[in-house]
Amino acid sequence: MLKAMLSEAWLAMGANRLRTALTMLGMVIGVGAVVIMMAIGQGAQYAVQQTISTMGSNLFIVLSGSFTTAGVRSGSAGAPTLNVADGAAIAELDGVSNVAPTHQGTRQLVYGSQNWSSQVIGTTPEYLDARAWNIVNGAGFGDSDVRSATRVALIGKTVAQNLFGDDDPVGKTMRIQQNPFMVIGVLGSKGQNLDGRDQDDTVIIPLSTAQRKVFGTPFLGSVRMIMVQADSAENMPRVMESVTSLLRQRHRLREGMPDDFFMRNLSAAAESEAETTRTMSILLGAIASISLLVGGIGIMNIMLVSVTERTREIGIRMAIGARQKDILTQFLLEAVMISFAGCLLGLLLGLAIALGINAFTGMVVVISGSAALVAFAVAATVGIFFGWYPARKAAQLDPIEALRYQ
Amino acid sequence: MAEPVIRVVGLGKSYATAAGLFPALKGVDLEVRPGEYIAIMGPSGSGKSTFMNLLGCLDTPSIGDYYLAGENVAHMAKDALAILRNRTLGFVFQGFNLLPRMSLQDNVALPLVYAGADKESRRAAARELLDKVGLGKYAESLPNRISGGQQQRVAIARALVNKPRLILADEPTGNLDSHTSEEIMRLFGELNAEGITIVLVTHEPDIAAHAKRQVKFLDGQIVSDHLTGQAA
Numbered sequence: 331m332l333k334a335m336l337s338e339a340w341l342a343m344g345a346n347r348l349r350t351a352l353t354m355l356g357m358v359i360g361v362g363a364v365v366i367m368m369a370i371g372q373g374a375q376y377a378v379q380q381t382i383s384t385m386g387s388n389l390f391i392v393l394s395g396s397f398t399t400a401g402v403r404s405g406s407a408g409a410p411t412l413n414v415a416d417g418a419a420i421a422e423l424d425g426v427s428n429v430a431p432t433h434q435g436t437r438q439l440v441y442g443s444q445n446w447s448s449q450v451i452g453t454t455p456e457y458l459d460a461r462a463w464n465i466v467n468g469a470g471f472g473d474s475d476v477r478s479a480t481r482v483a484l485i486g487k488t489v490a491q492n493l494f495g496d497d498d499p500v501g502k503t504m505r506i507q508q509n510p511f512m513v514i515g516v517l518g519s520k521g522q523n524l525d526g527r528d529q530d531d532t533v534i535i536p537l538s539t540a541q542r543k544v545f546g547t548p549f550l551g552s553v554r555m556i557m558v559q560a561d562s563a564e565n566m567p568r569v570m571e572s573v574t575s576l577l578r579q580r581h582r583l584r585e586g587m588p589d590d591f592f593m594r595n596l597s598a599a600a601e602s603e604a605e606t607t608r609t610m611s612i613l614l615g616a617i618a619s620i621s622l623l624v625g626g627i628g629i630m631n632i633m634l635v636s637v638t639e640r641t642r643e644i645g646i647r648m649a650i651g652a653r654q655k656d657i658l659t660q661f662l663l664e665a666v667m668i669s670f671a672g673c674l675l676g677l678l679l680g681l682a683i684a685l686g687i688n689a690f691t692g693m694v695v696v697i698s699g700s701a702a703l704v705a706f707a708v709a710a711t712v713g714i715f716f717g718w719y720p721a722r723k724a725a726q727l728d729p730i731e732a733l734r735y736q
Numbered sequence: 737m738a739e740p741v742i743r744v745v746g747l748g749k750s751y752a753t754a755a756g757l758f759p760a761l762k763g764v765d766l767e768v769r770p771g772e773y774i775a776i777m778g779p780s781g782s783g784k785s786t787f788m789n790l791l792g793c794l795d796t797p798s799i800g801d802y803y804l805a806g807e808n809v810a811h812m813a814k815d816a817l818a819i820l821r822n823r824t825l826g827f828v829f830q831g832f833n834l835l836p837r838m839s840l841q842d843n844v845a846l847p848l849v850y851a852g853a854d855k856e857s858r859r860a861a862a863r864e865l866l867d868k869v870g871l872g873k874y875a876e877s878l879p880n881r882i883s884g885g886q887q888q889r890v891a892i893a894r895a896l897v898n899k900p901r902l903i904l905a906d907e908p909t910g911n912l913d914s915h916t917s918e919e920i921m922r923l924f925g926e927l928n929a930e931g932i933t934i935v936l937v938t939h940e941p942d943i944a945a946h947a948k949r950q951v952k953f954l955d956g957q958i959v960s961d962h963l964t965g966q967a968a
């Protein structure tokens with residue numbers, strides 16, 4: 331019985347191909363839009379999640395701020411207000427698991443005939459722990475390297491590729507600002523950070539070496555930035571507070587004087603970024619759902635027209651024994667079939683476009699089976715929901731009235 | 737005597753019109769026994785179609801009782817009536833009423849779809865009946881490929897497909913020329929000879945002469961009811 335009805339629904343759809351195709355188009359566009367929007371939204375979420383996981387957790391940074399000497403405020407370009415001793419003091423605080431004073435800037439790297447401009451970070455070994463950054467080839471440097479300002483470097487994947495090509499960089503000597511540095515390790519890949527910078531385009535060297543040989547700081551021991559890692563997310567606010575009071579005390583700031591440093595909670599920034607993308611992807615999905623709704627209304631519209639056009643056919647079917655539920659099933663089946671076919675095409679179209687977007691713009695798209703499943707469930711629901719009213723209208727026709735209809 | 741196939745008692749039907757209730761049928765009594773062949777005649781507007789639609793369970797009476805095969809169907813629910821239309825009787829219309837997009841075979845088999853028969857038995861039964869009405873070779877054609885007389889034969893085949901004991905026909909030859917009408921009436925005669933009860937409406941005395949019994953309507957009432965020369 332169902333098989334006979336399916337083939338009849340198929341025939342009915344074929345009877346007015348253009349109209350069926352146009353009705354389906356509404357669903358194709360609706361489902362396509364949902365698939366694309368979900369792929370982009372989930373892609374954005376995935377990218378942010380990925381970045382957050384490469385950043386390291388529970389991090390904040392203390393940045394050197396302006397300080398006032400005899401009424402003259404110097405900007406952050408002036409002498410840094412933080413120093414290595416501040417870092418050591420912070421490390422003693424409760425709830426702090428890693429502290430890494432850093433000094434960074436962009437420098438030209440030279441190896442053989444190759445040269446490459448990259449971010450150079452001078453820091454301590456704790457930096458790698460705080461960032462959960464591993465070494466895939468070679469080894470890291472230790473505290474002794476920082477103490478004696480050795481000229482060793484860890485390089486990111488991008489640097490390795492651009493400077494050394496296929497060669498193994500470990501053990502090779504490259505130059506930063508004319509100074510030879512021995513590459514002792516290659517860092518694991520981290521991809522882009524939240525601002526879209528390539529984190530693998532990085533060279534990490536001991537802090538002291540950086541200050542003396544690379545950046546040439548006039549104030550030895552002072553740093554622009556200290557990265558701090560708290561031991562848990564709950565402890566973050568408390569740790570930030572105790573760092574503030576510690577630094578104010580160390581910098582002899584009297585009550586009422588402004589801080590000569592400021593802090594930025596990296597993890598909170600990342601969380602809010604994640605929240606933003608979540609909201610964005612929900613919004614995109616909602617907008618796409620509207621087109622699905624419009625597609626559904628299109629189906630309802632055509633089914634209503636179809637019921638009116640086929641009133642006589644309905645009368646004949648009833649006269650030879652079709653029950654109400656037979657007529658209901660027939661029209662519902664037609665609506666669901668149009669909706670399903672539209673959904674399938676929309677799914678394929680959406681996938682093709684999502685992959686196209688990925689191929690042409692490099693934007694991350696995530697195509698999940700659950701998204702496809704949701705689209706299908708929605709299409710079935712739309713078909714039944716919007717097909718129900720016309721089908722019920724057909725089923726409730728009076729046989730004699732329907733037979734008289736011209 | 738066998739139980740009547742049809743027994744109507746005080747059957748009446750009024751239509752709601754702009755001028756108020758219009759009584760199209762005013763208390764009709766009639767009994768039809770198995771194997772009978774009845775022609776209903778009467779002037780236009782006398783209530784013949786109204787009566788046939790009630791007999792065919794397409795419409796429900798305003799008043800009175802209708803016993804079909806012993807069961808009172810006057811106040812049955814819509815779906816129960818649909819099942820009666822499907823299994824107990826076959827209805828033949830003046831305008832054939834075939835579904836234009838379906839092959840003749842599918843048209844004939846359609847009542848079996850609603851009866852829940854499987855595909856193979858549907859096909860076999862439709863073929864058999866198309867052969868019986870002499871149109872087996874057109875099984876795969878669409879209705880608009882054949883003549884009116886042929887379409888009416890297909891409609892009769894469709895009415896027969898669920899093996900009903902009763903065929904109702906409202907002016908089955910109304911749209912056909914006299915030669916084709918004769919062929920259709922011959923078919924009805926054969927079916928009646930096989931034992932199928934037939935009630936048909938016609939305006940033409942020639943056609944009515946094929947039946948064994950004639951019932952005349954006037955103003956919604958039966959005014960005469962007698963056997964013809966066909967009754968043996």
Ligand SMILES: Nc1ncnc2c1ncn2[C@@H]1O[C@H](COP(=O)(O)OP(=O)(O)OP(=O)(O)O)[C@@H](O)[C@H]1O
Nearest residue numbers: 751752753758760779780781782783784785786787
């Ligand atoms: N749906 C309806 N609403 C109102 N009046 C109706 C309706 N159907 C039939 N009538 C009226 O009932 C009366 C009987 O109609 P019916 O169709 O039964 O006549 P008939 O004997 O079949 O006539 P004909 O020979 O022309 O087919 C007519 O006066 C007709 O106008």
Ligand SMILES: [Mg+2]
Nearest residue numbers: 784785786906
């Ligand atoms: Mg009539």
